[in-house]
Amino acid sequence: MSDHDVIVVGGGPAGVAAALALRAEGVGRVAIVDREPVLGGATRHCAHSPFGMREFGRVYLGAAYGRRLERDARAAGITVLTGHSVTGLGDDGTLSVAHPGGVGTLSADRVVLATGAREMPRSARMLPGDRPVGILTTGALQSYVAFHGLMPFRRPVILGSELVTLSAVLTCLTHGARPVAVLETGPVPLARAPLRWFPGVMGVPFRTGVGIVDIIGRDRVEAVRIRRGGQEEVLDCDGLLLTGRFTPEAALLWQAGHGVDRGSGGPLIDQTGRTANPRYFAAGNLLRPVETGGWAFREGRAIGRALAADLRRAPSAATTVPVAVEGPVKLVVPNIIRRGERPAAGFDRFQLRFLRPCKGTLALVIDGRPAHRLSGSWLPERRVLMPMPTAVCQADSIRFEFREDR
């Protein structure tokens, strides 16, 4: 007998929404385990992104949103275990847990993994140069500001052009730092319109097509050498802020030997929100980098509902069919289909993303026959949605093909 019906690992928007949905569906023993002292996940340090409009009908900033999540979770009778780190996933739903009192285990009939995403550090980006103090991600910068009232630099160069980059620029400007420049490696900014003019308005130059060829600094960052076209230039600075390039926080999946999808960096995930091990579900930005808190919340809620239905049965023994992608298509979620099972409201659509800017026609091909087509032009890091016909659940082969316009 398990201690819990469901344990949710990660108390950000997706995890809390899944737990709330489970309770709303009448599931009795639900717990949220989070390694941080309070719930909220990444929203805790996002001081200027508004959260909660669609789920709570009002706006919360930063830690206030997490407090609302925690209040609602406790009010719904959910056991909230903060300061608890899950260190291992057992095949049977037994979780190894570390907490200030030592180590132990928790067990559940089903587990929801909602460990979110983080920005890729300098090492994984394989940036060249020295390795001094002062190279950080936005998440780290915002933790300096939000939790400790500190700043890691005054004149950073900022790399990236995603939505989070705007947030990073704002954090700098509102905390006495003056970014030297915002640089994007690709030919166009990845976020929609504001980024093109926003840094300009704030007096921060924004440049595309720029590569970092050297980071210079013995102790602290002193400069970065950049290349644009054939030209090299040295930008004096005291820090390098790496924004975006989110990657799922999938360490537990790797460690457990669960399937990790090459495209998304998250779990293998089926139409109901189950991973390769059908006791384990997953939701939110662990599935794919990266969506807003609101999207993660709605996704968590849908997967919580699907899980409540799944709890009434034994864990699925259905075989899985991979959903294949090709060419410039970076990822698809769900990326496996459990054969013979209807979509159970976990996902009602396929989510896709592209690796690079491209224009053409995307086709969902089921058993060799095109089932749906979508034409358009897309940028990387942007969500693409395709309908999920019920026929996928009976298919032997499912793939997305892309024909690029010439």
Added chain:
Amino acid sequence: MTRTTRTSAPHSCDVAVIGAGVVGCAVARRFALAGASVVVVERGADILSGASKANSAILHTGFDAPPGSLELDLVKAGREEYLSIHRDLGLSIVKTGALVCAWTDAEADGLAAIAGQGRENGIADLDVIDATAVRALMPGLAPEVRAAVEVRGEHVIDPWSAPLAYVTQALALGAKVWRGCELLSGRFDGDWLLDTSRGGLRAGAVINAAGLFGDDVDRRLGLAPDFTIRPRKGQFIVLDKAAARHVPKIVLPVPNEITKGVVICPTAFGNVLVGPTAEEQDDRTRATVETATLEMLRDHGGRLVPALRDIPVTAVYAGLRPGTEKKHYRVTARTESRAITLGGIRSTGLSAALGLAQHALRLFEAFGMPLGPPAAIPPVTVPNLTEAEPRDWQRPDHGEIVCHCEMVTRREIEAALAGPLPPGDFGGLRRRTRAGMGRCQGFYCNARLAEMTRGRFRVPLAVEPEG
């Protein structure tokens, strides 16, 4: 850290050790145990600031060392001493064993000679094994592997805790470590009078363990160095702990003339590293990583162990080895001026350090300098950071976990900051605790560490407010 101003009355000691790399730390320990008063002069903000901060963390057997060389003797002696003292110091050892893998017929033909040399070097516990046996030991290797020499005694250790333990033992016996202190010059007039950035130091003998600045330090001491340092850069990538299950053993290449080549190696911390490269350069301080080289290392790892292809990169680093114009160690003792130079310790320093320290003491004995009575071994242990033994987070009342990727507790960080040799910079804290060394590289914990280390480091993580 407080800055000491120059004082006119110089500090006195029996032995001044220049450089607090792994060799300097081991020498300080050995001489302190022998009854000497010791001062270690280190230019960096912390110990292990030069070549010793970046290596492949292998405790070698010496199977591939040049036959009859000093290096072979000292690797063997150093390894033996490590094996006899590591438990008492709290240092662990991961008995992985190594496979010298042949990937072509030509390489396979050379394995018998490698094994033969190993036996000649006194390492009996090795065998040439065929492809089936290789893949049984390590199924993750690419199917192209032809054969290998299995060297069962090659082990993996924590390359930073070991020297920390050595120098901590020296400190417990009264040795001093002057960090952030540069040797400027020295002259011998029956005693050594050293001029440092921190003032004068009078010493009975000087031991130069200055690594990348070995020749420079000899010159500053007025000794004509008999070698020239030629820094050789090595770049590494460290793969996520998910890689460890695929790499249970050290995978060595069949060596060529220039280098032992790129190794795929489990770390004591549960990761896998791929490296080093061997790149000659003039600069003795700047060790940069280069994107194309890192990608090459990643491809190389994926070619030899295909499962590594998809595993995320946790960290990248580069180090400089103090090579010279010759391949062998450059050890010189000058009896007339009571100076010992331990130079050109280019790539086996971690394995040989304790052996080098024994050797230095033997050379020193010829100087005929009286020392105090040998000391009893002080009980010193360093915290375990490796996966081979239980970690602090598994014990109660650790406060909280600060670095989630490497499971570093608040208690461990506070202990390091309050220890007998607290870290002088952020790198020193990372090496003592592993905080910030994991897959997120500080996304979650860097700000917390900035707060916990305020006022501690010469180069702080957080900048001071302007104005």
